[in-house]
Each structure stands twice: as C-alpha cells, then as structure tokens.
Amino acid sequence: MLRFRHMFKRLMERVDRMLGRGVIDEEFYEELEEALLQADTHIVTATEILAELRKAVREEKIIEPIAMKERLKKAIADRFRQQGPAGLEVNDEDPTVFVFVGVNGVGKTTTIAKVARLLTKRGFKVIMAAGDTFRAAAIEQLEVWASRTGAEIVRSQPGADSSSVIFDAIQAAKARGAQFVLADTAGRQHSKDNLMSELGKVLRVTEKALGRKPDEVLLVLDANTGQNAIRQAEEFKKASGVTGLVLTKIDGTARGGAMIGVYDRLKIPIKLVGTGEKMDDLKDFKPDEFAASLFD
Ligand SMILES: Nc1nc2c(ncn2[C@@H]2O[C@H](COP(=O)(O)OP(=O)(O)O)[C@@H](O)[C@H]2O)c(=O)[nH]1
Ligand SMILES: [Mg+2]
Incomplete structure (x- = not known):
C-alpha cells in the first residue's frame, strides 16, 4: 500500500x-x-x-x-x-466524457495520459481531445501520450478553437464507437477572464455534442501549491461546475495541510491522486485507505 x-x-x-x-x-x-x-x-x-x-x-x-x-x-x-467513497461517473450511453481543467503546469495532460492508460489496459477505446490549443507543445505532448497509451487523438492547429476540437472528438467517438473521450483544456490564456469564458464555452459545446453535461469536470490541483490550490478551486468551481478533484504530485509535497482543507472547504470530492510522473502513477482516492496510509 x-x-x-x-x-x-x-x-x-x-x-x-x-x-x-x-x-x-x-x-x-x-x-x-x-x-x-x-x-x-x-x-x-x-x-x-x-x-x-x-x-x-x-x-x-x-x-x-x-x-x-x-x-x-x-x-x-x-x-x-469525511467525503465518503467517490468513483468516476461512467455513463451508460457512450461516450463518457471527462473534461480536465486547471491552471498551467498542474498535471492535466499527464493525468489524461494516466486515465487513458487505465482505460486502454481494460480494453476500452479512448479518444483524447487536444483542447489545449494555446501552445503547439501542448498538442505534441498529448500526441506522445496518445501513442504510448494506445489512445486515439483528435487535434487541430495551435490557436484553433478549443471547444470545436472537443466537439469533433465527441463526434469521432460516436462514429468510431469509442467509450471514452478525455478532453484536455488550456490552463493559460491571454487573461484569466478569457480562460474562464473559454471554459464556459467548452462546457456548453460539450453539452451540445453529447446531449448532456460532461460526465465529469475534473479540476487538477498541484498538491504543492498549498493554500493557492483552494483559491484556484473556488474560481474554477464558479466558472465550470467542477464535479471532482485530482490532486497531483502528492509524491513530492510536505504541505499536506492544504489538502486536509480542500474537501472541507469546497465539498468537491477528491477522485484521483497523482503519485508520480509515469503513466501508472495514479490512484483512485479511497478516503479510508488514504487516511489509513497517511501515518503508518
Ligand atoms: N512528481 C509528479 N509530477 C507530476 C505529476 N503529475 C504531473 N507531473 C509533472 O508536472 C509537470 C506538468 O505536467 P503537465 O501534465 O504538462 O501539466 P498541465 O500543464 O496541467 O497539462 C510535468 O513535468 C509532469 O511530469 C505527479 O503526480 N507527480
Ligand atoms: Mg497540458
């Protein structure tokens, strides 16, 4: 353990x-x-x-x-x-869509790779949507992870409209019978307002393509950011109706205190924890197991 x-x-x-x-x-x-x-x-x-x-x-x-x-x-x-067990929402109707949001560098793209790995290993067909169109490098990074994890990828040019990439990925999933769409988004824009309104659009377009809200909007938080993580969560919660949290880099933090407060303050369940940089370094967040392993 x-x-x-x-x-x-x-x-x-x-x-x-x-x-x-x-x-x-x-x-x-x-x-x-x-x-x-x-x-x-x-x-x-x-x-x-x-x-x-x-x-x-x-x-x-x-x-x-x-x-x-x-x-x-x-x-x-x-x-x-306190939060009780929390798994990821999987819809009976394919594709199940998870949208990953969060500021730059927290580990969104890496977490997408880890979730893709988990799903492709179980035989599911997964499509990644390269919705971080803000930087060319972000698209390339996701492409590398797609090929390593055996997922497909839908991408566009840098600077393209992020929500249209995600729209296309959902259509592609329906056409090709993929069970999961994992949508990456930008963590940086020209301004914060810009970022939040872009996210709002991504969610509206996802709903239009899917006929329902995304099954999860997962806010990725870097455990090292301390109190700032709570502030980020408050902002993203307002802008994008976050349904779950992913706490990354808990392998490298001595600032666990911030995480005690995350669920307490926001009442958004922690769903996954990132424990390293490799694609298998992901754990379901099982509160009891996590609590038990904190100090033994
Ligand atoms: N130690 C550690 N590093 C991580 C973890 N998750 C992501 N990283 C690293 O954090 C950096 C930023 O990750 P990335 O996925 O590109 O962040 P993004 O900008 O949110 O997409 C990369 O160097 C990752 O390898 C984790 O759980 N543990
Ligand atoms: Mg990224």
Whole structure:
C-alpha cells in the first residue's frame, strides 16, 4: 500500500519536538496551531482541529504526549474520511466524457495520459481531445501520450478553437464507437477572464455534442501549491461546475495541510491522486485507505 506519510512529515517532526517537553499546555496548542498553518492547513481547519484536540484531552483524558500525537493523527485522517467513497461517473450511453481543467503546469495532460492508460489496459477505446490549443507543445505532448497509451487523438492547429476540437472528438467517438473521450483544456490564456469564458464555452459545446453535461469536470490541483490550490478551486468551481478533484504530485509535497482543507472547504470530492510522473502513477482516492496510509 502506498504511504503518504511524507505529506505530514515536517508537521509530525515538529510535534515530536513539542511533545518532548512532556506537557500538553497552552504553549503546546499555540505552537501546534502555528505548525498546522505552516503545513498550509487552512486557518478554519486548523482551528477546528485544535478544538477537537482540546475536547479530546478533556473527554478522553489524554495526558501522555504519545497519546496526543495519535489523537492528532486521527483528527487529520478523519478529515480525509469525511467525503465518503467517490468513483468516476461512467455513463451508460457512450461516450463518457471527462473534461480536465486547471491552471498551467498542474498535471492535466499527464493525468489524461494516466486515465487513458487505465482505460486502454481494460480494453476500452479512448479518444483524447487536444483542447489545449494555446501552445503547439501542448498538442505534441498529448500526441506522445496518445501513442504510448494506445489512445486515439483528435487535434487541430495551435490557436484553433478549443471547444470545436472537443466537439469533433465527441463526434469521432460516436462514429468510431469509442467509450471514452478525455478532453484536455488550456490552463493559460491571454487573461484569466478569457480562460474562464473559454471554459464556459467548452462546457456548453460539450453539452451540445453529447446531449448532456460532461460526465465529469475534473479540476487538477498541484498538491504543492498549498493554500493557492483552494483559491484556484473556488474560481474554477464558479466558472465550470467542477464535479471532482485530482490532486497531483502528492509524491513530492510536505504541505499536506492544504489538502486536509480542500474537501472541507469546497465539498468537491477528491477522485484521483497523482503519485508520480509515469503513466501508472495514479490512484483512485479511497478516503479510508488514504487516511489509513497517511501515518503508518
Ligand atoms: N512528481 C509528479 N509530477 C507530476 C505529476 N503529475 C504531473 N507531473 C509533472 O508536472 C509537470 C506538468 O505536467 P503537465 O501534465 O504538462 O501539466 P498541465 O500543464 O496541467 O497539462 C510535468 O513535468 C509532469 O511530469 C505527479 O503526480 N507527480
Ligand atoms: Mg497540458
């Protein structure tokens, strides 16, 4: 089982030092709050965790530092358990369409490759839509992943209308009997307003081609971005009705605190986690399993 301990390594090391003093006093709580904030925990979440610990100390009669540490781990793990199980929505009527959104560099294209790999391995026919038409390199990158994963790709020229590429990909999927369309989108435009209105158009056009909303609008978030991830999620939620989150690069972050807050603050389920740069480095987000593996 994958372990995600590194996400809270620094926090736990600091807690060990604090507990080394042997007492759980006001100073301990203050320092713990600071440590949680330094791990990028949202202020509201940090406050709630502290309240929970104080209550636990009172009601569960926690006096041993070691017991305190275990209680903190539980408080963190429970936050991840809150959302309940969440799989990807697959429609009875082909094609199922997943649209991937998010700012530049978070891992949209790589995640598309990983999801394609998962599906082609199971024998599904997958079409990638090269909807990031903002840069030529983005189209080429997706082409490389298409050939590596055995997916097909529908593309156009750099600068072409992103939504028309996705429209064409959905038509192609219907014509060729593909079960899945994975649509890439641009993470950068000339302006942020531009990006959000472009996304709005992509979703409207997808709905027109498909006869229903996309089955998932997956917002890809880089786990290293800390609090900023929450702000990005708020903006994309407004603009594109995000149905699920993909947290990438959790293999390389010590800022797990931000992720405790993501579901808490947005109530959008985490669906997948990216654990590396290779195409098999993707995990379903199973809250219980994830929480259990955080600290063992
Ligand atoms: N370590 C790690 N790197 C990742 C992960 N996902 C993506 N990357 C890397 O992040 C960089 C940007 O990814 P890309 O898919 O091009 O981002 P996009 O701009 O959102 O499409 C690339 O170097 C990827 O290899 C992950 O889960 N772990
Ligand atoms: Mg990309």
